[in-house]
Amino acid sequence: MVKNSEVRYAASPREVKKMDTQELRNEFLIEDVMTVDGINWVYSHYDRFMTAGVVPVNDVVLETVDQLKSEYFLERRELGIINIGGKGTVLVDGTSYILDNREALYIGQGNKEVVFSSESPAKPAKFYLNSTPAHKAYPTKKIGTSDVEVVELGAPETANARTLRKYIVNSVVDVCQLQMGMTSLKTGSIWNTMPAHVHDRRMEVYFYIDVPEGQSVCHFMGQTDETRHIWMQNEQAVISPPWSIHSGAGTSNYTFIWGMAGENLDYSDMDVANIPDLR
Numbered sequence: 604m605v606k607n608s609e610v611r612y613a614a615s616p617r618e619v620k621k622m623d624t625q626e627l628r629n630e631f632l633i634e635d636v637m638t639v640d641g642i643n644w645v646y647s648h649y650d651r652f653m654t655a656g657v658v659p660v661n662d663v664v665l666e667t668v669d670q671l672k673s674e675y676f677l678e679r680r681e682l683g684i685i686n687i688g689g690k691g692t693v694l695v696d697g698t699s700y701i702l703d704n705r706e707a708l709y710i711g712q713g714n715k716e717v718v719f720s721s722e723s724p725a726k727p728a729k730f731y732l733n734s735t736p737a738h739k740a741y742p743t744k745k746i747g748t749s750d751v752e753v754v755e756l757g758a759p760e761t762a763n764a765r766t767l768r769k770y771i772v773n774s775v776v777d778v779c780q781l782q783m784g785m786t787s788l789k790t791g792s793i794w795n796t797m798p799a800h801v802h803d804r805r806m807e808v809y810f811y812i813d814v815p816e817g818q819s820v821c822h823f824m825g826q827t828d829e830t831r832h833i834w835m836q837n838e839q840a841v842i843s844p845p846w847s848i849h850s851g852a853g854t855s856n857y858t859f860i861w862g863m864a865g866e867n868l869d870y871s872d873m874d875v876a877n878i879p880d881l882r
């Protein structure tokens with residue numbers, strides 16, 4: 604059994620209010636997501652959501668971690684994968700799924716053997732992984748770029764013009780609780796999830812990608828009347844408590860993968876903040 608997991612406790616608004624920059628970063632920021640030839644999970648106590656990334660230059664087997672006390676990783680879990688690298692393969696109990704860049708895979712509970720590999724070690728796959736507890740075994744399903752639900756949001760005038768792609772949502776694939784998708788900001792637009800929202804029924808993790816060299820994203824969190832910020836670099840993730848907004852402004856445009864879990868599968872169940880009310 605491997606010990607490659609780090610636990611993050613569920614902090615309350617009362618504690619977070621008093622945190623300084625480094626404390627906030629230690630609590631919510633995941634600095635190193637993508638691991639070459641290994642998987643380093645961050646296990647959040649918010650909805651027991653797990654986040655990792657694997658770059659398989661050599662084949663990598665999905666192993667369970669001590670925290671789960673399970674025979675195998677997916678014994679009581681489901682897994683969502685989005686590839687942000689070169690073409691790769693995910694082997695799931697004898698069936699191979701080829702994932703090109705920006706393609707996704709949902710793996711249902713109960714699958715024992717999962718192996719990640721790349722077509723070319725010179726241009727390896729980069730599999731971003733989100734996993735949540737599951738009570739039922741739904742079929743494994745690949746979500747290609749044409750299966751995705753695409754929504755255009757925002758406007759250039761408010762610097763929030765963006766394309767939202769729903770990969771793992773209940774209208775595309777049967778899931779227990781995991782939802783995942785990807786949002787890309789248009790050139791000149793910098794604000795994601797603005798107007799900001801809270802969904803106390805679900806926690807969320809944002810994974811920022813396509814951040815150009817020398818640029819950063821300032822991620823906003825906290826209750827709507829008590830916000831904090833965390834400066835983030837390319838390919839870093841941030842945990843959003845259920846009670847928190849999760850919004851960001853980049854010094855350029857960028858993309859991010861969102862993943863969430865909790866009480867319902869209704870993507871649009873959000874309490875949207877009135878922008879002038881933010882504090």
Ligand SMILES: O=C[C@H](O)[C@@H](O)CC(=O)C(=O)O
Pocket residue numbers: 756765767784785786795796797807849861863870873
């Ligand atoms: O609950 C939904 C998530 O926060 C994201 O899907 C929002 C998002 O990508 C956006 O508005 O830019």
Ligand SMILES: [Zn+2]
Pocket residue numbers: 800802807849873
């Ligand atoms: Zn959200």
